[in-house]
Amino acid sequence: MQRSVQYALMLCAAFPALVGAQGFAIYEQGACAMGRAGTGVAAPCDDGSAMYFNPAGLAGIKGGRATIGVTLLDVKGSFTDDIYQQKTDLDDPLLAVPQAYVAFGLTPKLGVGIGLFAPYGLETQWPLSFDGRFAGYDNILRSVYLQPTVAYQVTPWLSLGAGVDIAFGSVELNQRLDLAAAPVPLPGVPPGTIFGQFGIAPGTDFANAHLEATHTSVAAHFGTLVKVNDRVSFGARFLTQAKFDYSGTADFQQVPTGLVVPADIPVTATDTIHAGTPIDGLLGAPGLDLFNPTTGVFRSQPVTTTVKNPSQLALGVAFKVASGWTLLGDYQLTWWDSFDVLEIKFPQDPSGALGRTLFENYQNTSGFRFGAEWQKDAKWTFRGGYLYHQGAAPDETVTPLLPEGDRNEITAGAALKLSKGLSADVAYQYIRQNDRRGRTREPLFNQPPTTGLNNGLYTFHAHLFGVSLGYKF
Amino acid sequence: MTHGRFFVAGGLSLALLAGACHEDELFSPLPPQYAGGAMFQRYVAMGNSITAGFQSGGFNDSTQKQSYALLLATAMGSQYYYPSFTMPGCPPPIDTLFTASGVPHTLGAPLAPPCALRSPTIPPYLTNVAVPGATTFDPVSTLPTVSSNALTLFILGGRSQVEAAADAHPTFLSVWIGNNDVLGAATDQTNAGDPTKVTPVALFTANYDAMLADLDTISTLQGAILVGVADVAAIPYLSYGHIYFGAFLGGAFPPTMTVSSNCAPQSSGGIGDTVLVPFQYGFGLIAQARGGATVTLDCTDDHNIEPTELANLHSTVAAYNAAIAARATARDWAFLNPNVALAALRADPAQVAPFPNTAATSCWGANAAGKPFGLAFSCDGVHPSAATHRLIAQILRDSINVHYGSKIPAVP
Numbered sequence: 001m002q003r004s005v006q007y008a009l010m011l012c013a014a015f016p017a018l019v020g021a022q023g024f025a026i027y028e029q030g031a032c033a034m035g036r037a038g039t040g041v042a043a044p045c046d047d048g049s050a051m052y053f054n055p056a057g058l059a060g061i062k063g064g065r066a067t068i069g070v071t072l073l074d075v076k077g078s079f080t081d082d083i084y085q086q087k088t089d090l091d092d093p094l095l096a097v098p099q100a101y102v103a104f105g106l107t108p109k110l111g112v113g114i115g116l117f118a119p120y121g122l123e124t125q126w127p128l129s130f131d132g133r134f135a136g137y138d139n140i141l142r143s144v145y146l147q148p149t150v151a152y153q154v155t156p157w158l159s160l161g162a163g164v165d166i167a168f169g170s171v172e173l174n175q176r177l178d179l180a181a182a183p184v185p186l187p188g189v190p191p192g193t194i195f196g197q198f199g200i201a202p203g204t205d206f207a208n209a210h211l212e213a214t215h216t217s218v219a220a221h222f223g224t225l226v227k228v229n230d231r232v233s234f235g236a237r238f239l240t241q242a243k244f245d246y247s248g249t250a251d252f253q254q255v256p257t258g259l260v261v262p263a264d265i266p267v268t269a270t271d272t273i274h275a276g277t278p279i280d281g282l283l284g285a286p287g288l289d290l291f292n293p294t295t296g297v298f299r300s301q302p303v304t305t306t307v308k309n310p311s312q313l314a315l316g317v318a319f320k321v322a323s324g325w326t327l328l329g330d331y332q333l334t335w336w337d338s339f340d341v342l343e344i345k346f347p348q349d350p351s352g353a354l355g356r357t358l359f360e361n362y363q364n365t366s367g368f369r370f371g372a373e374w375q376k377d378a379k380w381t382f383r384g385g386y387l388y389h390q391g392a393a394p395d396e397t398v399t400p401l402l403p404e405g406d407r408n409e410i411t412a413g414a415a416l417k418l419s420k421g422l423s424a425d426v427a428y429q430y431i432r433q434n435d436r437r438g439r440t441r442e443p444l445f446n447q448p449p450t451t452g453l454n455n456g457l458y459t460f461h462a463h464l465f466g467v468s469l470g471y472k473f
Numbered sequence: 474m475t476h477g478r479f480f481v482a483g484g485l486s487l488a489l490l491a492g493a494c495h496e497d498e499l500f501s502p503l504p505p506q507y508a509g510g511a512m513f514q515r516y517v518a519m520g521n522s523i524t525a526g527f528q529s530g531g532f533n534d535s536t537q538k539q540s541y542a543l544l545l546a547t548a549m550g551s552q553y554y555y556p557s558f559t560m561p562g563c564p565p566p567i568d569t570l571f572t573a574s575g576v577p578h579t580l581g582a583p584l585a586p587p588c589a590l591r592s593p594t595i596p597p598y599l600t601n602v603a604v605p606g607a608t609t610f611d612p613v614s615t616l617p618t619v620s621s622n623a624l625t626l627f628i629l630g631g632r633s634q635v636e637a638a639a640d641a642h643p644t645f646l647s648v649w650i651g652n653n654d655v656l657g658a659a660t661d662q663t664n665a666g667d668p669t670k671v672t673p674v675a676l677f678t679a680n681y682d683a684m685l686a687d688l689d690t691i692s693t694l695q696g697a698i699l700v701g702v703a704d705v706a707a708i709p710y711l712s713y714g715h716i717y718f719g720a721f722l723g724g725a726f727p728p729t730m731t732v733s734s735n736c737a738p739q740s741s742g743g744i745g746d747t748v749l750v751p752f753q754y755g756f757g758l759i760a761q762a763r764g765g766a767t768v769t770l771d772c773t774d775d776h777n778i779e780p781t782e783l784a785n786l787h788s789t790v791a792a793y794n795a796a797i798a799a800r801a802t803a804r805d806w807a808f809l810n811p812n813v814a815l816a817a818l819r820a821d822p823a824q825v826a827p828f829p830n831t832a833a834t835s836c837w838g839a840n841a842a843g844k845p846f847g848l849a850f851s852c853d854g855v856h857p858s859a860a861t862h863r864l865i866a867q868i869l870r871d872s873i874n875v876h877y878g879s880k881i882p883a884v885p
Contacts, residue, residue, distance in 0.1 A: 196595035197593055198591070199629055200630040260615060262621040262631065263621045263626060275617040
């Protein structure tokens with residue numbers, strides 16, 4: 001059992017950061033709001049996206065709206081290690097985050113709608129030559145929220161709205177395991193001895209791990225909108241935490257090392273590993289038998305964990321000035337401190353010893369958004385904005401799964417009325433994240449990470465393109 | 474708000490972006506700040522037991538830290554990573570050679586097999602990839618060879634020396650390999666100097682060329698120094714027959730031990746100044762005599778390195794070194810023949826004891842009385858002492874500076 005524990009700890013060391021970073025909160029849920037840096041709590045766009053930006057914004061709408069959109073993320077990032085000064089680029093494909101909203105004004109005061117959006121998501125792909133492959137080289141997190149919404153204009157100046165979110169979550173992690181860091185579960189070898197002490201070089205892949213898990217959760221979304229007068233309005237929204245009790249499977253494949261034992265190695269007074277023995281064969285030989293599909297440490301087995309998508313609060317103000325101009329400002333608080341410790345459990349381990357507690361210690365983050373919108377005429381509207389957002393990961397938790405940090409972003413957008421009911425919105429957003437030191441490896445054996453593990457510099461920036469097509473009926 | 478104000482806001486945003494923090498200065502190590510220093514930013518040492526830091530028949534973190542490779546890397550200002558072996562060692566070094574029982578005492582308690590392993594703190598790469606026991610058959614081999622041993626695995630982990638060196642992205646290399654291609658024959662316990670156990674020069678050069686061909690593919694390499702093979706006659710493990718003869722005449726041996734007159738110097742009609750007696754054989758006879766057995770040291774006995782065998786060892790080493798020097802020249806690399814310095818040490822009895830000093834009580838004494846084989850060698854009579862490692866580092870540094878016009882500071 002001891003070897004099972006040790007190997008499982010190797011595997012799970014990387015899992016939590018996948019689902020823990022600030023940067024995978026996606027705020028680009030409509031090209032209209034995206035063009036003005038995501039501002040809109042106090043003045044949601046008239047395209048149904050109020051379901052995300054402020055549910056109260058559906059109150060008082062006339063007729064119906066149907067909007068579909070997509071945000072394309074062209075992510076660029078790299079890691080330059082301290083030792084070799086070698087730069088490795090992220091291998092991410094062009095990512096697409098869809099949105100769809102349908103809203104209808106049932107009465108002059110009551111609006112309803114249903115929205116589909118993905119407020120949390122992440123995909124990081126690194127080449128297999130990257131040292132961070134032992135933390136995760138192909139990592140995907142998806143959280144898709146389906147939100148029925150209702151909003152009511154309580155008074156001419158006050159509207160309230162709320163929605164229930166059915167949240168579909170999935171996570172996938174692919175990582176390599178490093179033989180140098182693996183324990184040597186041979187009789188006669190002191191417990192805790194790792195293959196690295198037998199000379200195996202760091203970065204010797206011997207197994208590939210694939211973890212996949214899903215869960216459906218529920219959250220709630222509340223909003224309020226206060227119109228002080230025709231020019232000034234305030235808004236607030238609150239998205240509750242969604243707790244995902246993920247359940248899935250861990251699968252493993254042996255990766256050949258091609259290494260051969262160069263000389264007879266006595267391991268006990270009577271046992272010797274003979275010269276010429278392939279190390280790959282040794283790992284599968286009786287006594288270790290790591291990859292036996294029924295009894296091996298690396299057999300397929302269930303894995304569970306609990307992850308919380310954090311609560312969000314946004315407060316905003318909008319000010320309509322002369323000549324069709326509107327200025328907007330939002331403040332956002334995300335409670336990432338709920339992601340401080342993560343428990344990984346393997347239910348088929350009767351002793352429960354495979355479970356692990358991981359320390360993340362994420363910090364609450366604040367975001368500041370400033371936007372402007374200029375309605376040039378009945379056909380054209382132009383938008384722009386700037387935002388700054390803090391990173392959630394502390395200095396010791398910047399990893400290949402999400403090497404995130406403080407960000408500065410600028411946006412621009414435009415809307416074109418194509419016909420009486422049909423309109424199109426486009427937006428562009430540039431994200432520039434501050435370069436940040438981080439690590440490629442996870443600490444072994446349940447150790448809390450420290451900045452001493454940081455071994456290089458992460459850079460990150462991204463180009464986002466949003467497009468929405470809306471129809472009023 | 475005018476259009477102008479809008480674009481001012483946009484410009485402000487861009488300025489904020491431009492001011493985003495860069496931390497490049499946090500991770501870029503600078504090359505050493507002296508003439509030619511960039512070439513030595515990452516120095517890697519290849520070789521065998523001497524380079525690895527083997528002393529007194531053993532190997533641990535303490536002896537590893539005395540290696541000339543570490544001293545040279547320190548002088549160069551190059552990062553140094555070695556495969557640290559925990560105490561007492563793998564195997565533990567001898568700490569007292571001469572004991573009442575006649576069995577040398579090693580450091581620490583007896584170990585379960587295989588030995589004290591490497592430290593669990595594994596360095597990201599190795600800059601000292603030398604393996605005790607390695608011959609020219611080993612540097613490119615990932616498979617078992619006649620000279621591979623447990624340390625081959627514990628140090629290289631299934632890689633070859635060249636592969637491990639390449640993994641370090643070296644800018645500069647030192648290669649001191651080939652000593653064991655003759656040392657095995659010289660220290661053979663049944664027929665010291667056995668010519669069949671000497672790697673033939675043609676095979677030696679073929680092995681060496683194979684190694685160099687692989688080294689030539691390392692794109693980061695800016696320079697190297699090739700070190701010639703040490704002449705085995707310079708090690709105090711081997712004592713001339715005439716020294717034994719003189720000691721015999723002086724009454725230094727038990728009465729039941731005789732040294733044959735053929736061990737006298739050539740000037741006295743013997744061959745004793747062209748015969749080397751291995752420590753293990755000569756002192757084995759002394760031990761037997763002390764036990765009451767009647768023994769004779771005969772300089773024509775196969776246990777000794779006889780004149781023709783010694784001549785063969787000398788000529789082979791000379792041929793090896795000529796081949797190594799030619800290959801260094803062809804690549805415009807530096808070359809060092811260590812035998813000049815080693816011969817100078819042998820000329821000083823305090824440095825290289827002509828006959829083992831049985832009064833030595835410890836292998837770690839600070840003066841001649843504390844060193845069985847003299848100040849220059851450790852307690853196995855084969856491997857250099859810490860002081861000689863310092864000397865080797867210094868002459869390597871001098872040779873490199875002369876060849877490359879660099880200004881590597883003096884060895885600390």
